[in-house]
Amino acid sequence: MTEFLPFALPDIGEEEIEEVVDSLRSGWLTTGPKTKRFEEDFATFVGDGVEAIAVNSATAGLHLALEAIGIGPGDEVITTPYTFTATAEVIRYLGAHPVFVDINPTTFNIDPLKIEKAITQRTKAIIPVHFAGLACDMDPIMAIAKKYGLKIVEDAAHSLPTTYHGKLIGTFESDATVYSFYVTKTIATGEGGMIVLRDAEIAKRCRVMRLHGINRDVFNRYATTKPSWHYEVVAPGFKYNMTDVAASLGIHQLKKARSFQKRRAEMAAYYDEAFSDLPVILPPKAPKNDLHAWHLYVLRLDPKVDISRDRFIESMAERGIGCSVHFIPLHLQPYWRDTYNLKPRDFPNALAVYERAVSLPLYTKMSGKDQARVVDTIREILE
Numbered sequence: 103m104t105e106f107l108p109f110a111l112p113d114i115g116e117e118e119i120e121e122v123v124d125s126l127r128s129g130w131l132t133t134g135p136k137t138k139r140f141e142e143d144f145a146t147f148v149g150d151g152v153e154a155i156a157v158n159s160a161t162a163g164l165h166l167a168l169e170a171i172g173i174g175p176g177d178e179v180i181t182t183p184y185t186f187t188a189t190a191e192v193i194r195y196l197g198a199h200p201v202f203v204d205i206n207p208t209t210f211n212i213d214p215l216k217i218e219k220a221i222t223q224r225t226k227a228i229i230p231v232h233f234a235g236l237a238c239d240m241d242p243i244m245a246i247a248k249k250y251g252l253k254i255v256e257d258a259a260h261s262l263p264t265t266y267h268g269k270l271i272g273t274f275e276s277d278a279t280v281y282s283f284y285v286t287k288t289i290a291t292g293e294g295g296m297i298v299l300r301d302a303e304i305a306k307r308c309r310v311m312r313l314h315g316i317n318r319d320v321f322n323r324y325a326t327t328k329p330s331w332h333y334e335v336v337a338p339g340f341k342y343n344m345t346d347v348a349a350s351l352g353i354h355q356l357k358k359a360r361s362f363q364k365r366r367a368e369m370a371a372y373y374d375e376a377f378s379d380l381p382v383i384l385p386p387k388a389p390k391n392d393l394h395a396w397h398l399y400v401l402r403l404d405p406k407v408d409i410s411r412d413r414f415i416e417s418m419a420e421r422g423i424g425c426s427v428h429f430i431p432l433h434l435q436p437y438w439r440d441t442y443n444l445k446p447r448d449f450p451n452a453l454a455v456y457e458r459a460v461s462l463p464l465y466t467k468m469s470g471k472d473q474a475r476v477v478d479t480i481r482e483i484l485e
């Protein structure tokens with residue numbers, strides 16, 4: 103029996119392991135010097151003078167960013183239904199409401215043309231999600247935000263290192279950009295995230311709220327040379343700080359972000375080529391000269407193919423290959439459906455993509471042989 107090929111695996115090297123061991127020996131298990139270093143390295147990586155704030159998940163980062171830009175009860179925040187529930191749940195944490203806008207059926211990203219129609223007196227912000235690692239069309243989104251005085255928080259959970267018009271996501275004129283380092287992401291710390299922004303006041307609020315609303319973070323409190331037990335609580339904050347153990351992974355993963363992207367892009371190109379004569383629809387591409395982070399490779403079964411998506415995934419699993427689906431659109435999920443009285447046909451593009459979508463294994467730990475096996479198995483099922 104051939105070994106099971108999982109849908110995703112992190113790519114952790116000896117450097118990461120040594121750095122974690124170093125943190126364990128140092129006694130710095132929680133937020134400390136490694137977290138500070140990871141933040142500095144991340145800000146340098148993104149460039150353009152941004153500030154980076156490490157958190158324990160992208161969910162935490164999105165929550166902090168929305169709180170810091172002033173989202174509150176009754177506000178509306180426009181986003182896509184074609185995302186993970188985290189994107190929308192953080193809006194509810196603050197008593198605000200998500201307003202879903204359908205995707206462009208070609209890119210799977212939020213359709214800027216539909217955003218403007220969804221704006222009301224209560225709209226305060228837009229959360230574009232760069233799905234799978236392909237940048238949203240940010241020019242029209244930024245123009246709409248400017249026209250209506252809306253904030254933008256980019257959900258970049260999939261998109262390190264994605265570019266748009268040749269510039270890294272994170273360097274655009276949004277209010278914050280939030281990355282995820284969850285185990286399956288393009289760089290991984292197990293659990294972890296980063297907020298990237300430029301406004302000093304928003305950054306300060308995120309830092310304070312990241313740790314219980316205390317006006318100094320643990321690093322300063324324990325590493326200062328002055329005896330320092332005193333702190334002030336200025337708000338009922340959260341417990342969202344990154345640990346140095348996670349940051350130890352992040353420091354080395356970040357150094358590999360570009361080589362990981364290159365490998366993922368090669369792997370995506372290999373799949374594209376291998377599937378070119380099959381009854382499938384290949385994933386959307388980044389424009390020439392731009393980078394797709396290729397967090398996900400989402401293949402769609404041609405509507406003409408006489409196999410359901412679910413049966414296809416079962417057949418892959420029976421042959422020892424893990425696949426997934428990104429995403430079950432939020433408007434089909436009981437909480438979102440029932441709270442906002444949403445119908446399946448409210449977002450026809452998201453529904454249509456979802457019904458035929460399969461995410462294939464695509465990660466740097468896969469060998470050429472693994473990939474060839476995925477291709478052969480798909481041929482066997484579809485032919």
Ligand SMILES: Cc1ncc(COP(=O)(O)O)c(C=O)c1O
Nearest residue numbers: 159160161186188259282283284
């Ligand atoms: C689009 C999107 N946003 C946010 C998140 C949340 O990330 P985290 O697990 O780091 O909180 C995810 C996680 O899968 C995601 O896919």
